[in-house]
Structure formats: C-alpha cells, structure tokens
Amino acid sequence: MGEELLITELSTNVLTDRNEVLCKYQEFFPMIGSPAFAINLKKLYSVVEGGVEKGLVFSHRLIGKFSKFGKTDFSLLIYSEYQMCGTGRRVVDLLLSQRKEAVFIVSETNRISLSLFRSIASLNSTQLGKAFVFKN
C-alpha cells in the first residue's frame, strides 16, 4: 500500500514567504510573481505524501476566453526532488475523485505535464492558442 497523500489548504500569504523557492520553478510557471497570477489565485494547497511536503497545488479562477471551460483551473507544482515518482499523477487522481468539474490548463511547451494529462483517459483536451485545456 502506498503512502498517504493529503492535499491541505494553505493561506495564499505562504506564496510571499516561499518566493525564493518558487522562483526556481519559473521555467514551468513563468507567471509566478506576476499580477495575473496573484489577482486570479483563489486557493493554495500543500501536497503532503508520507508526511513530507512534495509540492503545491494552485487554484486559479478562469477569466475571459478560458471561462467557458469552467470556474477554476488547478496547477500542480511538484518539487524537483520528488518529480517523476508518480506524485503528480496521484494528485490529479485525487482531485478528479473529489470534484465533479476539474480543469487543467497546460502550456504547449510543458511537455512533461502534457504527457501526464494526455495519459489520463477521463480528461478531454482542447487547444486554445499556446495552451491545452484538459477537462473531465
């Protein structure tokens, strides 16, 4: 049996405290620290597996042309030392099991995330500009 996976809500103020840590991930999250990221951030969750924090989940409200896909987008940030171990997949499975509607927007340049979401049969994908929108 695998280690227990928990997704726990954090205060969004945590982002300011962890700014230096998060800057490492700007290749995949270029908008971290930008107004569009902060304005639309609704909730922030910690991903804890086996008692160890392995990443974060951001929940952003969808605006403008993305709003037709749903109200909220989830973004996964798995810390580099825990990547490629299946944690991201388990987080997505947990989110899908907890929510009737889940939307995941992935940039076309983020090949690792694209391959993860494309492998999940219950998600449909639509291309919108330079992003793919995955939805259950």
Next chain:
Amino acid sequence: MSKVKIKRSLWEKLSLIDDIDFYPYHKGIEISLSLVEGKTLNKSEEEKLEDDLGYFFLSNGSKGIESFYHPGIACIGDGQKTASYSYREILEEGLDCNIGERILEKIFPDLDEGLKIDELFLDCHFSSGELDSCQLSEYKDSKLRPLQLSKAILGKVRDEIREIIKEELGDEHLNDTLLEMEESSISNLEIEGEDEWEFEIVEDDDWEKNY
C-alpha cells in the same frame, strides 16, 4: 501616462508593428501582432519578437503599472515614443444583485399573458451605455422558443442595466462597462480602461542584468 521600460533591441522593432494584443493569464501570456503594411517576419523572428514582448509586459507589470495587469491592445504611436493601451479589467464576481431576475421582474408586466417568469431566459450584450443585442426566450416542454420584444421593452432592459451599473459600479462606469448575459446570468463583465505608455529605453546589457 505611464513610463514603461523597454530594451533597445525590442524598441527598434516596434517600427514594424501597428498594434499588439496582450492577453495575460495565470499560466502565461498570449500575444498577437499586426504588422505595418508591407512588413513581414519569418517564423523564428516572430517567435523571438513575441518572447521579448512577453518579458516586456511581465516586467512592467511586476513594477506595479496597473494597465499591465489586464488584457488589451497597444497601438504604437508615431516614432515609437509612445503607445496607447486600451485594456479590459475583467471583474471577478460579477455584480452583487441577481441581474437577470431583476430585469425580468421589470419587464414581466409588459410581456404577453400566459408566460411564466421562471421559464424565461435573457441573453444580451451591453456596451458603451447601450444595448447592442437582446434575446428573450421561453423554455417550456424541453423546447426553447424565442420571443419578440418591442422597442419599448428593449428600452426598459437597457435602462435597468444602466441603473444596475450605476448602483453597483458607479456613474463613471456607465459608458465603459461591457456586460454580457447568457440564460439570465452574467457571462462576462469588463470595465474598459485607457493608458498611454511612454517608452523609456534601456540598453540590452542593462536589461539582461536588471529586468
């Protein structure tokens, strides 16, 4: 007027551009360009220009210039000294009141007898203080039937939306609010804004070090 920083090599390329559509969202920024007539770029030049414009936009946004928080279109001025930026602030939670219900209650006494208010749905588009389009439909027996609206009723819809905008957003936003409704619910609510950017050129080396 906002003073905005731009690296020299990008600023020099602005002479190729008529206008730029910026669409920032939480995972990136979408950019599309209209080039000056007769100018062309190959694919790699266009990609490089879009990347540089993305960094330009995000960099100025991170310095607290409000117009860089919102999607909009920048029109490059003569001599590339300035650009006028028309942007749209997308409001988060709509309006406090149930706008569809309020409008339907207002016009219901003027509608044909036999209709039921909870079977009516309103779609409309309102901008610059005017009603651009409006459709009322009746959903009954699993069928949607469009209803004809008189000019007087359309006028009442427009006036009620004007009242709601004045109450909820203030008189000053009557002519710069875009409101779209689908099935009696707000599907889009934006306030239009304008900013004038004055470019302050930063040498490329300094830009790479500091921005």
